[in-house]
Amino acid sequence: MPSSISNSDPPKPDLRGIVQREGALPAGLRLTASDRPGQAQPVPTRDIPQQPWGRVALAVVLAVALGTVALEVNARRLGLQPGDLDNSETDWAHERARLADATVAIVGDSRILFDTDLDRFEQLTGERPIQLAIHGTSARTLLKDVAANPEFKGLLIVGLADTMFFQPFDGYGGYIHDRKRYESPANKASAVLDHALQRQVAFLDSSYRLSVIARRLDPGFRGRPDSPYHDIWKLAEVGDDRQTWMWPRIVTDRHLRAHARYAWEGFKEKFPFTPGLIAKGLGESVAAVKAIRARGGEVVFVRPPSDIHLRLNEEAQVPKARGRSALLARTASVGVHNDDLPPQLRRLAMPEWSHLTRACATVFTDAYVRRLAELTPRIAIEADAPRRLTRADCVTSDGRPL
Numbered sequence: 001m002p003s004s005i006s007n008s009d010p011p012k013p014d015l016r017g018i019v020q021r022e023g024a025l026p027a028g029l030r031l032t033a034s035d036r037p038g039q040a041q042p043v044p045t046r047d048i049p050q051q052p053w054g055r056v057a058l059a060v061v062l063a064v065a066l067g068t069v070a071l072e073v074n075a076r077r078l079g080l081q082p083g084d085l086d087n088s089e090t091d092w093a094h095e096r097a098r099l100a101d102a103t104v105a106i107v108g109d110s111r112i113l114f115d116t117d118l119d120r121f122e123q124l125t126g127e128r129p130i131q132l133a134i135h136g137t138s139a140r141t142l143l144k145d146v147a148a149n150p151e152f153k154g155l156l157i158v159g160l161a162d163t164m165f166f167q168p169f170d171g172y173g174g175y176i177h178d179r180k181r182y183e184s185p186a187n188k189a190s191a192v193l194d195h196a197l198q199r200q201v202a203f204l205d206s207s208y209r210l211s212v213i214a215r216r217l218d219p220g221f222r223g224r225p226d227s228p229y230h231d232i233w234k235l236a237e238v239g240d241d242r243q244t245w246m247w248p249r250i251v252t253d254r255h256l257r258a259h260a261r262y263a264w265e266g267f268k269e270k271f272p273f274t275p276g277l278i279a280k281g282l283g284e285s286v287a288a289v290k291a292i293r294a295r296g297g298e299v300v301f302v303r304p305p306s307d308i309h310l311r312l313n314e315e316a317q318v319p320k321a322r323g324r325s326a327l328l329a330r331t332a333s334v335g336v337h338n339d340d341l342p343p344q345l346r347r348l349a350m351p352e353w354s355h356l357t358r359a360c361a362t363v364f365t366d367a368y369v370r371r372l373a374e375l376t377p378r379i380a381i382e383a384d385a386p387r388r389l390t391r392a393d394c395v396t397s398d399g400r401p402l
Contacts, residue, residue: 080203081202086206086238087236087244089179092173093182095130099130100151104155106129106130106131106159108158109165110135111304112139112304113131113244114246117245119243126382130241132146136173137172138169139165145176150295152295153296154297154298155378156297156298158299160303162314166278216228233256245361257351260352267313275322278318278322278326300378301324301327306354307353307354324337335375345363346391348363363391
């Protein structure tokens with residue numbers, strides 16, 4: 001029997017004599033500082049148990065593959081498609097860098113971006129424009145940017161949405177003032193890699209990232225000022241050269257179509273278009289057009305259509321006489337307005353009231369390019385150009401999109 005003053009704990013094994021190498025200790029046992037009093041303490045060592053690393057690696061590969069397939073299947077279910085390229089700031093900067101060799105370039109907001117078919121333009125004229133329009137951005141901002149580029153001496157087509165053109169801020173395209181940031185080798189390499197992957201898979205669409213769609217799932221956000229329901233969701237598909245057209249689901253999905261209409265808020269702007277504000281816009285436009293003409297370029301204006309639900313508010317804020325007509329007069333420019341087109345080219349399909357469907361964008365492009373060819377010698381229709389298009393090429397007799 002141990003005495004009351006003796007230590008009843010079993011003695012600790014003396015491990016100091018054990019050779020300190022991997023595998024020398026029993027499994028799960030390691031040398032620690034307490035085992036080596038008075039000695040320099042190396043990093044504790046521990047046995048690494050044998051594992052079926054081959055099977056672990058195979059399981060990881062299978063899990064990643066299954067997860068990728070699941071993401072792609074879900075993306076296709078949502079109507080996303082490979083080849084839909086993100087329209088990034090780097091893509092815009094890449095196109096702008098091509099201005100020196102451009103015969104025709106386009107600037108403006110999302111209407112001229114959606115409503116111009118670059119392929120049709122090229123079929124008609126033999127020239128493929130540089131597409132520099134940016135959604136939610138004042139065309140005046142982009143007009144001034146091109147005017148400041150001494151290398152451009154071609155024809156500039158300015159897309160005109162009345163309220164957007166005369167608004168007192170840049171809009172989403174404010175990044176053009178810092179475009180050098182998006183022309184770095186790292187950004188260019190990233191864009192090339194992104195596009196290479198996006199041509200093969202659909203789930204990389206930036207509008208449907210998990211972080212983006214998770215916010216939209218909470219209905220409690222809807223009543224708040226920062227609600228994602230007030231945001232503009234996916235509206236477009238984008239191809240090479242920033243060719244942009246309406247996402248087909250906007251045409252077929254009533255919920256997404258209704259949301260897009262809600263997001264426009266009827267184009268009820270939050271600021272007054274005072275005479276002074278419009279005068280400032282006209283003055284800046286005159287200076288920009290004069291700078292482009294001074295080096296041999298030319299400028300024309302195109303006003304794409306908008307549905308009556310938006311047009312009423314646009315006209316109320318910036319009447320045609322004070323806006324578009326005054327702009328053409330002050331800059332001594334020619335222009336095409338949707339109202340001036342023949343009746344068979346009116347009432348094209350605009351499911352969400354602000355942009356044309358892909359097929360109707362081709363019809364509108366055919367119409368405005370042919371009209372510009374009558375107004376300026378800078379554009380000529382090829383002898384073997386395809387036939388004229390009409391409303392029947394994109395809309396059924398009862399007004400439904402084809």
